[in-house]
Amino acid sequence: MKIERLSQDKIRIFLTFDDLLERGIQKDDMWREIPKVHELFSEMMDQAYSELGFDASGPLAVEVFALPAQGMVVIVTRGKMNAHEGDRVAEDEDTDDEIYEMEVTLEQSDVVMYAFREFEDVISVCKQLQASSLTEDGRLFFYNGKYILALEPALIDVSRHNAVIALLAEYGEATSVTYAVLEEYGKVIMPEFAIREVCNHFQF
Numbered sequence: 001m002k003i004e005r006l007s008q009d010k011i012r013i014f015l016t017f018d019d020l021l022e023r024g025i026q027k028d029d030m031w032r033e034i035p036k037v038h039e040l041f042s043e044m045m046d047q048a049y050s051e052l053g054f055d056a057s058g059p060l061a062v063e064v065f066a067l068p069a070q071g072m073v074v075i076v077t078r079g080k081m082n083a084h085e086g087d088r089v090a091e092d093e094d095t096d097d098e099i100y101e102m103e104v105t106l107e108q109s110d111v112v113m114y115a116f117r118e119f120e121d122v123i124s125v126c127k128q129l130q131a132s133s134l135t136e137d138g139r140l141f142f143y144n145g146k147y148i149l150a151l152e153p154a155l156i157d158v159s160r161h162n163a164v165i166a167l168l169a170e171y172g173e174a175t176s177v178t179y180a181v182l183e184e185y186g187k188v189i190m191p192e193f194a195i196r197e198v199c200n201h202f203q204f
Contacts, residue, residue, distance in 0.1 A: 073176035143186030
C-alpha cells in the first residue's frame with residue numbers, strides 16, 4: 001500500500017492486488033458494502049494519518065479506480081465542515097466506532113495509463129516496447145508536470161499484456177487520471193501510434 005498527498009485535503013492510495021488478497025478481498029468486493037472493505041478503508045485512513053498527518057474526520061469523497069493488471073487507486077478528498085458538522089463530530093469522538101461520511105465513486109478502466117517524470121523515461125520505455133515487438137500503439141499526453149502514456153489493451157496481444165505492464169512499471173508509475181481529464185486539462189503530444197512516433201523521432 002502506497003500513500004501520497006496530492007494537496008492539503010486530498011490523498012492518493014495505490015493498492016496492489018496482493019494488498020487486497022492479503023486481506024481476503026477480491027477486486028469486485030470494492031463495489032460492495034462489506035465489513036472487510038470498511039476495515040481496509042479504516043486501515044488506509046490510519047496509515048494516512050500516521051504517515052502524512054491526514055485527518056479523515058468529517059465528510060469524505062472517495063473515488064476508486066480499478067486499473068488492469070496493476071491494482072486499484074483510491075482518491076480521498078476531505079470536505080469542508082460547517083460549524084454544526086464540527087459540533088457533531090466532536091460529540092462522536094467518545095464512541096468506539098469510527099464513522100466516515102463517504103460519497104463513493106467507482107470507476108473501472110481498461111486503459112493502461114502510466115505517468116513518467118522525465119521525457120527520457122518515455123523514450124526508454126518506447127524503445128523497449130518496440131524492440132520487444134510488444135506494441136507501437138499509444139497516446140501521449142502532458143499533464144500536471146508529467147508525461148502520460150495511454151495504451152488500449154484491445155490493441156495489445158493478451159499473452160504479452162503482463163510484459164507490457166512490467167516494462168511500463170519499470171520506468172513510470174500507474175496513474176488514475178482519466179481520458180476526460182487529460183483531454184480537458186492536459187496537452188495532447190501524440191494522438192496515436194505514440195510509441196512508434198517517439199522511436200522514429202528520438203534516438204539515443
